[in-house]
């Protein structure tokens with residue numbers, strides 16, 4: 001694909017970067033990303049990816065916009081309350097970038113939705129069942145997976161490059177975490193609360209990681225990043241395959 005004159009202007013700050021340039025931008029424009037969950041993480045992630053020139057996006061979420069979403073789900077406006085999130089998101093994302101092709105599903109993730117020609121999957125859900133499904137699908141299909149969550153002041157990102165043979169998986173991270181970490185993931189922000197901008201940090205980090213993976217700059221097999229917004233501290237851990245993970249090592253634990 002050759003960039004148009006308008007695209008040269010639009011993406012000029014990417015084109016100035018030696019490690020993106022025309023070839024990298026072209027790769028982004030030809031990419032198709034699946035975003036599962038269009039809540040507090042999916043909104044900022046999709047917004048940055050749309051602005052950055054990702055060519056195609058498939059989004060799914062069964063919910064409608066509620067008043068209680070508006071403090072963190074930045075794609076939605078007060079007038080959107082009661083409408084399906086994916087319909088509002090599609091409209092807002094295409095206002096940001098008219099070249100973006102968006103396929104919207106007002107339903108939870110399913111086998112039909114997973115059966116697409118994606119380069120990468122963003123897990124922006126708030127439940128362990130969907131995370132487990134995405135983990136198994138991406139691992140089996142060798143699709144990179146970028147998963148995030150947030151509670152209170154804290155956020156967590158897990159990135160798995162399943163294209164590589166020895167990548168650990170989401171299940172590995174649970175079985176090697178402390179018990180309280182699993183509890184944290186099992187809670188959702190409707191019961192525990194969450195600071196809106198923390199989701200902005202984590203959703204933006206998902207978008208950044210997705211772009212780094214698509215451009216081939218993500219070097220780890222699996223990476224955990226934790227952010228504490230109250231102290232401003234970050235923790236990074238390179239993950240390895242867990243001998244207790246049933247998926248990777250055939251043991252008893254599963255999600």
Ligand SMILES: [Zn+2]
Pocket residue numbers: 168169170171172173241242245246247248249
């Ligand atoms: Zn595993």
